[in-house]
Amino acid sequence: MAQLPYIEPADADPVTAQVYADAEARFEMVLNIFKITGNAPEIAEKMWQIFFDILQEGPKLDWYTKELLILKSTKMGDCLYCVTQHEVVSARLGVTEEKQADIVGVEYRRSEHYTPAEVAILDLCQHVVLNPEEIPSDVWAKVKEHYDDGQIVEIVTTIGAYLQVSKFGDALGVQLEEVWHGHAPVLFKHEPPTSKAAQHHLDHFMAQAPA
Amino acid sequence: MPAVATIDSPTDEKVQEAFSAAEEHFGHVPNLVKALATNPDMCSSITHFVVQALQEGRVSWAFKELVILKTLRSVGAYYSYGAHEGLAAELGNSTDKIGDLNNSLWETSPHYSEAERAVMRLVTQIGIDANAVHDDIWNALREHWDNGQLLELTSLITTFINIGRVGDTLGVSEPKLFTRAV
Numbered sequence A: 001m002a003q004l005p006y007i008e009p010a011d012a013d014p015v016t017a018q019v020y021a022d023a024e025a026r027f028e029m030v031l032n033i034f035k036i037t038g039n040a041p042e043i044a045e046k047m048w049q050i051f052f053d054i055l056q057e058g059p060k061l062d063w064y065t066k067e068l069l070i071l072k073s074t075k076m077g078d079c080l081y082c083v084t085q086h087e088v089v090s091a092r093l094g095v096t097e098e099k100q101a102d103i104v105g106v107e108y109r110r111s112e113h114y115t116p117a118e119v120a121i122l123d124l125c126q127h128v129v130l131n132p133e134e135i136p137s138d139v140w141a142k143v144k145e146h147y148d149d150g151q152i153v154e155i156v157t158t159i160g161a162y163l164q165v166s167k168f169g170d171a172l173g174v175q176l177e178e179v180w181h182g183h184a185p186v187l188f189k190h191e192p193p194t195s196k197a198a199q200h201h202l203d204h205f206m207a208q209a210p211a
Numbered sequence B: 001m002p003a004v005a006t007i008d009s010p011t012d013e014k015v016q017e018a019f020s021a022a023e024e025h026f027g028h029v030p031n032l033v034k035a036l037a038t039n040p041d042m043c044s045s046i047t048h049f050v051v052q053a054l055q056e057g058r059v060s061w062a063f064k065e066l067v068i069l070k071t072l073r074s075v076g077a078y079y080s081y082g083a084h085e086g087l088a089a090e091l092g093n094s095t096d097k098i099g100d101l102n103n104s105l106w107e108t109s110p111h112y113s114e115a116e117r118a119v120m121r122l123v124t125q126i127g128i129d130a131n132a133v134h135d136d137i138w139n140a141l142r143e144h145w146d147n148g149q150l151l152e153l154t155s156l157i158t159t160f161i162n163i164g165r166v167g168d169t170l171g172v173s174e175p176k177l178f179t180r181a182v
Helices: A014-027 A032-037 A041-054 A063-076 A080-092 A097-101 A116-130 A137-146 A149-171 A186-190 A196-206 B013-026 B031-036 B040-053 B061-074 B081-090 B095-099 B114-132 B135-142 B147-170
Strands: none
Touching: A014 A032, A014 A041, A032 A041, A032 A149, A032 B147, A041 A149, A041 B040, A041 B147, A063 A080, A063 A116, A063 A149, A063 A186, A080 A097, A080 A149, A080 A186, A080 A196, A097 A186, A116 A137, A116 A149, A116 B147, A137 A149, A149 B031, A149 B040, A149 B114, A149 B147, A196 B114, B013 B031, B013 B040, B031 B040, B031 B147, B040 B147, B061 B081, B061 B095, B061 B114, B061 B147, B081 B095, B114 B135, B114 B147, B135 B147
């Protein structure tokens, strides 16, 4: 159960209602993580703009590549909510199940499904998540072989934004919507959560009857 | 030197607008905003979000600065730590109170109220494992803070996990965040 109430569209103030309308237009539904931000509309409005900007084909970076970063960064934080949803989104954009599976650990480095450019930014992603104070120069050099500064800003901010939203949702106990019940997360099948609490959440989710 | 080029005089309209908003709020354009400027969408949305966070809100700005400092410490990200420490003092927090953010001193510090300690427990637990913020932590928080405040606090903590990571990764230095009076 979530730790704060979900503010349903019928109860939303005008600012939140506009955020919900934008979210529904983009994602086909108002997800629970949007509804929980209805508790503070002034925050919802500014916060979700970042994600609206990320979750689209960008002038700087394609959505497919951003989904790889989202899967990697949220899997490293054992975020069931994000991983489940973005496995589905990334599949729609063409990321195969085999490619999703190979993103765990450092499998992507030896996977035939990943390009050298993708390997470079997934290596950077691991450093951003684990220790952004000590990113080796060779990691940067490989990233810069493939991406310009505007793209690097989008890569780093996508990772940062998904660290933010995954921890936000997990801390507040935001639940996966019924529509996802029955989806068996590929990434957690190939690499179980390291967090005992996350494993508990996964077991509970897998026990739900398919929608 | 940052990992990406910084822009001082933007030509893109969206970046110009973000710079104007930053200058009005901070008194100058912070280095992080300049480092994001090669990507107008990210520069704009992140700047407006951070401006909204760094002001009086449902929770006092003075306390929000302590939450930011504890968050940065908890996740080992030090982008703008010194600037936030100065800002926390400028907003009225005593040196002793700021110092008691160190490790678990806040748990027994006379400078922290039970309401503030409850928030520091939230910060610490999110830093350890956001999946394991259990009911006891939330029940204690609900004794002191309403739903809007708890949303703001959780957003603030996770925002600065993001900002700390991004600032450190891009190698940005921010000696002073606000050059206007706060």
